[in-house]
Amino acid sequence: MSKPAQSTPSSPQAPLDRSDVRMRHDDSIADMLRASLDKIRSGDLGMLPVVIGLIVISVVFSVLNPVFLLPNNLVNLLFDCATVGIISLGIVCVLLLGEIDLSVGSMSGLASAMIGVLWVNLGLPLPVALFAGLAAGACVGALYAVLYNRLGMPSFIATLSGLLALLGLQLYILGPTGSINLPFASVLVRFGQIYVMPGWLSHLLALVPGAVIVLRGLRTRAGRQAAGLSAPPLSALFLKAGLLTVGLEFAVFYLNIGRGVPWMFGLLIALVVLLDYALTRTQWGRSMFAVGGNREAARRAGINVRRVYMSAFMLCSTLAALGGMLSAARLASSSQQAGTGDVNLNAIAAAVIGGTSLFGGRGSAYSALLGIIVIQAISNGLTLLNLSSSLRYMITGAVLAIAVIVDSLARRSRVSHGRA
Amino acid sequence: MTQTQQAKPAKGETILRLSKICKNFGAVSALTDIDLDVRAGEVVALVGDNGAGKSTLIKVLAGVHQPSSGTIDFLGKPATLDSPGKALELGIATVFQDLALCENLDVVANLFLGHEMSPWALDEVAMEVRAWTLLRELAARIPSVRQPIASLSGGQRQTVAIARSLLLDPRIIMLDEPTAALGVAQTAEVLNLIERVRDRGLGVIIISHNMEDVRAVADRIVVLRLGRNNGVFTPDASNQELVAAITGATENSVSRRAERKAGHAQEQPGSPA
Numbered sequence: 122m123s124k125p126a127q128s129t130p131s132s133p134q135a136p137l138d139r140s141d142v143r144m145r146h147d148d149s150i151a152d153m154l155r156a157s158l159d160k161i162r163s164g165d166l167g168m169l170p171v172v173i174g175l176i177v178i179s180v181v182f183s184v185l186n187p188v189f190l191l192p193n194n195l196v197n198l199l200f201d202c203a204t205v206g207i208i209s210l211g212i213v214c215v216l217l218l219g220e221i222d223l224s225v226g227s228m229s230g231l232a233s234a235m236i237g238v239l240w241v242n243l244g245l246p247l248p249v250a251l252f253a254g255l256a257a258g259a260c261v262g263a264l265y266a267v268l269y270n271r272l273g274m275p276s277f278i279a280t281l282s283g284l285l286a287l288l289g290l291q292l293y294i295l296g297p298t299g300s301i302n303l304p305f306a307s308v309l310v311r312f313g314q315i316y317v318m319p320g321w322l323s324h325l326l327a328l329v330p331g332a333v334i335v336l337r338g339l340r341t342r343a344g345r346q347a348a349g350l351s352a353p354p355l356s357a358l359f360l361k362a363g364l365l366t367v368g369l370e371f372a373v374f375y376l377n378i379g380r381g382v383p384w385m386f387g388l389l390i391a392l393v394v395l396l397d398y399a400l401t402r403t404q405w406g407r408s409m410f411a412v413g414g415n416r417e418a419a420r421r422a423g424i425n426v427r428r429v430y431m432s433a434f435m436l437c438s439t440l441a442a443l444g445g446m447l448s449a450a451r452l453a454s455s456s457q458q459a460g461t462g463d464v465n466l467n468a469i470a471a472a473v474i475g476g477t478s479l480f481g482g483r484g485s486a487y488s489a490l491l492g493i494i495v496i497q498a499i500s501n502g503l504t505l506l507n508l509s510s511s512l513r514y515m516i517t518g519a520v521l522a523i524a525v526i527v528d529s530l531a532r533r534s535r536v537s538h539g540r541a
Numbered sequence: 542m543t544q545t546q547q548a549k550p551a552k553g554e555t556i557l558r559l560s561k562i563c564k565n566f567g568a569v570s571a572l573t574d575i576d577l578d579v580r581a582g583e584v585v586a587l588v589g590d591n592g593a594g595k596s597t598l599i600k601v602l603a604g605v606h607q608p609s610s611g612t613i614d615f616l617g618k619p620a621t622l623d624s625p626g627k628a629l630e631l632g633i634a635t636v637f638q639d640l641a642l643c644e645n646l647d648v649v650a651n652l653f654l655g656h657e658m659s660p661w662a663l664d665e666v667a668m669e670v671r672a673w674t675l676l677r678e679l680a681a682r683i684p685s686v687r688q689p690i691a692s693l694s695g696g697q698r699q700t701v702a703i704a705r706s707l708l709l710d711p712r713i714i715m716l717d718e719p720t721a722a723l724g725v726a727q728t729a730e731v732l733n734l735i736e737r738v739r740d741r742g743l744g745v746i747i748i749s750h751n752m753e754d755v756r757a758v759a760d761r762i763v764v765l766r767l768g769r770n771n772g773v774f775t776p777d778a779s780n781q782e783l784v785a786a787i788t789g790a791t792e793n794s795v796s797r798r799a800e801r802k803a804g805h806a807q808e809q810p811g812s813p814a
Binding site: 137138141341344345348349350402403404405407408410411413414415417418419421422423424482483535536 | 625626629637639640641642643644645646650654655656657660661662663665666667669670673674682683684685686687691
């Protein structure tokens with residue numbers, strides 16, 4: 122036992138969870154590194170593909186066009202990330218259950234059309250229009266859940282028909298003009314195009330994740346030691362928090378050379394953190410993973426499986442509506458094109474590239490954030506190269522295919538290494 | 542079969558009494574006039590051929606099926622088991638044959654599935670401590686409770702499933718074929734576990750096709766045949782008697798071999814039905 126001087130108050134023997142001699146325990150930083158290498162080798166890739174992907178993308182595009190890595194281009198990139206990133210966050214929820222929502226693009230288009238019609242054409246107050254959009258999303262999600270729960274309709278088919286129906290509704294409410302401009306001076310459009318955090322605030326916020334990691338880590342540590350369980354070494358905790366803080370501060374510093382950190386991107390981060398907490402630290406999140414892993418087992422454990430599906434579908438469509446309204450703000454218009462094209466697939470691809478499994482039961486809220494940065498970086502880089510959208514579609518398609526291949530290969534490897 | 546018993550619920554007290562339970566699926570009567578008593582600190586084995594009604598009976602007790610007629614008394618009071626949740630609430634826990642564990646979650650998450658501590662900010666430390674204490678009490682050999690179920694062996698999974706059913710402090714636990722898929726050592730481990738559960742003063746109902754296992758742990762062996770009671774035996778009953786009661790045939794390979802061994806024709810104890 123290579124444990125640092127740490128003794129449990131009452132018992133002289135090993136901590137409760139260290140009594141089995143068959144387990145190898147990773148206590149030092151070197152041990153932890155080795156453990157995570159083992160994990161990667163067995164197919165538990167985590168964030169690795171994304172990190173590698175981002176490095177490759179930045180190197181390739183900055184060689185082809187140096188503008189790519191300029192601060193202001195990155196700020197633009199983050200503005201673009203926020204809208205589809207929020208949609209992708211909803212996709213993570215349904216993918217965790219092993220289901221899919223193919224209609225998020227149409228849903229976002231419908232919500233953006235609703236903003237235009239209700240707010241600009243009918244003159245309703247902006248909050249009312251926003252609320253109506255979100256409510257429409259929640260209703261559509263609830264409808265999918267009812268079709269799935271009560272009629273046994275596969276989500277693939279239900280949302281595929283939703284894709285067409287919602288697109289039809291979007292075209293119908295936009296009417297013959299087909300496009301509504303949103304006023305440039307409005308808060309919504311300025312939020313989508315201009316508002317950035319003040320420099321000092323963004324630097325302050327960049328300190329928060331590291332601080333939270335340290336504080337929560339210390340509290341868990343104290344709790345575990347008091348309960349007679351082993352606790353991870355302090356050095357690893359501080360190393361992790363330190364590296365994260367340095368990385369974030371540098372990113373913020375670099376973005377502040379340009380326009381600064383967009384508030385809209387801040388909204389995305391806030392939603393990601395919120396969803397991550399809900400998925401990992403609440404009973405609801407635990408039941409999401411349980412239903413995705415083994416639906417029957419979850420049902421027998423007394424989990425209300427139907428309600429879990431209902432919550433996931435509703436959350437997904439509502440987030441899609443929110444993303445759609447923000448993309449209307451980003452473009453300052455509600456048009457027939459909103460939500461069509463690659464929005465749907467980008468949202469799904471982002472979740473998968475970030476490491477959420479298509480087979481259910483594995484994934485995290487952060488996968489949407491990381492995945493969308495990869496996707497938008499590719500699309501931004503290709504736009505800078507003045508490539509036509511035909512090429513852009515082909516390349517994005519290939520990236521999605523690679524992501525899914527990595528997912529299923531990793532899954533196979535996990536099964537053979539007994540990691541599920 | 543007597544064993545030293547700590548002062549838990551009085552041993553031998555009848556926890557569950559079924560009388561005249563019938564269950565019909567359309568024209569088929571799966572169970573007819575079944576009587577069954579389960580006492581505290583006792584292992585009751587339910588044996589019978591395929592289609593004898595064992596699983597139907599277990600499902601009635603688990604609240605999955607409702608009986609067509611008959612009464613169920615739990616601790617002396619009439620009870621209706623109209624949903625799985627109701628059965629759990631009363632204190633009847635079931636470990637199904639397919640275990641129903643989530644392979645992507647770790648041992649702690651599986652043990653507490655659906656009953657997590659502090660739902661809005663999961664108390665992982667308290668749950669982990671409770672998991673370790675429970676597994677200690679069962680002398681279970683799980684190397685780490687933070688491993689996903691996928692990395693555990695069949696016997697370890699069975700252990701986790703049994704431990705989970707004990708988490709809610711049930712009065713009775715029902716095990717459907719707990720040793721069916723296990724090797725020799727793992728079977729022994731699970732049988733030990735069943736004895737420890739009995740020693741905690743719980744009533745245990747076990748379904749098994751393996752007469753060796755049944756006789757190793759059971760205090761009473763209840764035979765079902767074609768949906769009816771077909772005799773109650775003690776573990777000392779011979780294989781021959783059991784097989785006769787299960788199959789309803791007094792003439793079979795087991796009895797023939799016994800006859801050959803005995804060297805002379807033998808009068809069989811006829812089945813009561």
